[in-house]
Amino acid sequence: MLRAIVLHSNDNVATLIDTGRAAEPVQLTGEASNKIELRVDVPFGHKCAIRPIGKGAEVLKYGQVIGRATLDIRPGDHVHVQNVEALRGRGDIEEGR
Amino acid sequence: MQTFIGYERADGSVGTRNVVAIASVMDNSNPVARAVAAAVSGTVLLPGLYMRGQLGRDREITLNVMAGLCLNPNVAGVVVIGLEPITTGELTARIAPSGKPVQFVNVQPAGGTINAIAEGTRMAARMVREVSKIRSREFPISKLRVGVECGGSDTTSGLSSNPAVGIVADRIVAAGGQVIISETSEFFGAEHLFAQRAKDAETKKRFLHEIAALEKEIVDQGIDLRGSNPSQDNIRGGLTTIEEKALGAMAKAGKSPLVGVLSYGEAPKAPGLHFMAAPAPAVENLTALAAAGCQMVVFSTGVGNPIGHPVSTIIKVTGNRNTAETFADNIDYEVTGILERNERIEDAGTRLFEYVLSVASGELTSSEVLDVRETIISRFGTSM
Numbered sequence: 001m002l003r004a005i006v007l008h009s010n011d012n013v014a015t016l017i018d019t020g021r022a023a024e025p026v027q028l029t030g031e032a033s034n035k036i037e038l039r040v041d042v043p044f045g046h047k048c049a050i051r052p053i054g055k056g057a058e059v060l061k062y063g064q065v066i067g068r069a070t071l072d073i074r075p076g077d078h079v080h081v082q083n084v085e086a087l088r089g090r091g092d093i094e095e096g097r
Numbered sequence: 098m099q100t101f102i103g104y105e106r107a108d109g110s111v112g113t114r115n116v117v118a119i120a121s122v123m124d125n126s127n128p129v130a131r132a133v134a135a136a137v138s139g140t141v142l143l144p145g146l147y148m149r150g151q152l153g154r155d156r157e158i159t160l161n162v163m164a165g166l167c168l169n170p171n172v173a174g175v176v177v178i179g180l181e182p183i184t185t186g187e188l189t190a191r192i193a194p195s196g197k198p199v200q201f202v203n204v205q206p207a208g209g210t211i212n213a214i215a216e217g218t219r220m221a222a223r224m225v226r227e228v229s230k231i232r233s234r235e236f237p238i239s240k241l242r243v244g245v246e247c248g249g250s251d252t253t254s255g256l257s258s259n260p261a262v263g264i265v266a267d268r269i270v271a272a273g274g275q276v277i278i279s280e281t282s283e284f285f286g287a288e289h290l291f292a293q294r295a296k297d298a299e300t301k302k303r304f305l306h307e308i309a310a311l312e313k314e315i316v317d318q319g320i321d322l323r324g325s326n327p328s329q330d331n332i333r334g335g336l337t338t339i340e341e342k343a344l345g346a347m348a349k350a351g352k353s354p355l356v357g358v359l360s361y362g363e364a365p366k367a368p369g370l371h372f373m374a375a376p377a378p379a380v381e382n383l384t385a386l387a388a389a390g391c392q393m394v395v396f397s398t399g400v401g402n403p404i405g406h407p408v409s410t411i412i413k414v415t416g417n418r419n420t421a422e423t424f425a426d427n428i429d430y431e432v433t434g435i436l437e438r439n440e441r442i443e444d445a446g447t448r449l450f451e452y453v454l455s456v457a458s459g460e461l462t463s464s465e466v467l468d469v470r471e472t473i474i475s476r477f478g479t480s481m
Contacts, residue, residue, distance in 0.1 A: 005256060005436075015252050015335070017436045044419065045252040045335035045399070059337075062255075066286065066341035079337070086338035088285035089315050089322025 255345015264446020
């Protein structure tokens with residue numbers, strides 16, 4: 001079965017260490033032990049959501065904030081630059097200032 | 098007690114390699130330096146850029162960093178190639194106090210390119226034969242100064258190779274050696290955790306100041322860092338934001354306390370873990386670490402970064418099984434067992450540490466044998 005690592009109990013994403021295909025189940029390891037089903041293809045090393053993440057909510061990995069959701073994200077979704085933005089080093093937005 | 102086999106220098110430092118540097122003072126003396134380095138084996142080429150037209154702090158940094166590369170313990174002697182005596186003298190004056198042999202050729206008084214190449218080649222040939230008489234012997238790990246860096250990172254870096262490098266960093270610090278972590282922008286989002294490890298309030302303040310100052314510069318310029326960091330290959334490897342990259346990158350520094358904050362290319366004076374404020378791109382960062390006197394840099398990579406440095410020996414480590422296979426020509430050590438076979442990070446790091454000591458004692462790395470090496474001194478101002 002596909003494997004994905006959860007690094008902290010508060011995290012809402014897991015990192016796949018296999019190449020994920022839509023509709024395949026993923027065994028979570030590390031700080032979680034349940035299974036989730038992928039909604040889309042997720043490449044090796046990329047992240048999938050393990051909980052719903054509302055638009056504007058913090059994305060958590062290592063138990064830390066790695067960015068903010070720019071769209072509503074559902075468990076099993078691919079979590080990456082298309083639905084998450086960095087909050088640091090942002091001279092282009094008012095709140096970066 | 099664990100040891101390595103190295104070459105003692107007059108200033109008390111110990112090289113893990115024994116090369117003669119052919120150092121060019123400025124861009125227009127590079128062609129002569131290149132010809133000399135190509136003619137004499139046992140040399141490494143240190144080309145310069147700019148110098149003429151540089152002013153103030155920018156010029157000081159360029160001179161100090163080129164001198165730092167020449168002062169690196171891996172360099173047994175230096176042949177400086179310049180255009181005219183005054184500027185060349187400024188560089189040699191910064192190297193000579195170490196007691197290391199330094200000779201120089203200037204293209205103008207030598208009577209042009211051909212004469213300068215001939216003169217420089219004779220000097221380099223004699224110096225290589227001279228320094229080959231230095232016998233290597235055993236030294237304690239406290240004589241090692243090692244940089245930790247990552248490049249071509251992906252999500253496996255933070256999960257496997259960086260924590261394994263962190264074990265190596267902790268072993269070196271525990272034995273009384275020095276470790277430098279750098280890449281200022283790659284602390285954005287992780288600095289609050291790293292700052293907690295500062296040995297005192299002053300060190301913590303200085304570290305946080307360096308991170309904040311760089312971010313302020315980015316924000317003041319209205320730049321969106323996402324245009325360059327994470328890079329396109331980082332993103333392909335699954336890294337989404339600079340915060341995610343930083344949280345993984347920090348693991349390279351192990352768990353030791355932060356004892357000092359260094360400026361660009363500055364050599365640490367005390368034992369222990371240091372942070373150096375320096376640009377993150379690999380060649381610039383490796384140059385800064387080499388100028389600070391690191392004999393080696395343990396370099397973690399996810400999607401694969403091939404680059405080495407002429408002076409400091411670069412050790413490429415990956416925890417990504419795909420990269421270990423498809424990029425094998427440029428990988429020195431793999432720790433893929435962490436993700437593939439549940440190998441303990443502690444065990445993988447211990448294996449890596451043994452390998453690092455073997456490289457310190459003379460085992461060659463991929464970037465050395467393939468001569469995949471580059472050096473570049475960062476600019477902090479404009480030419481006039």
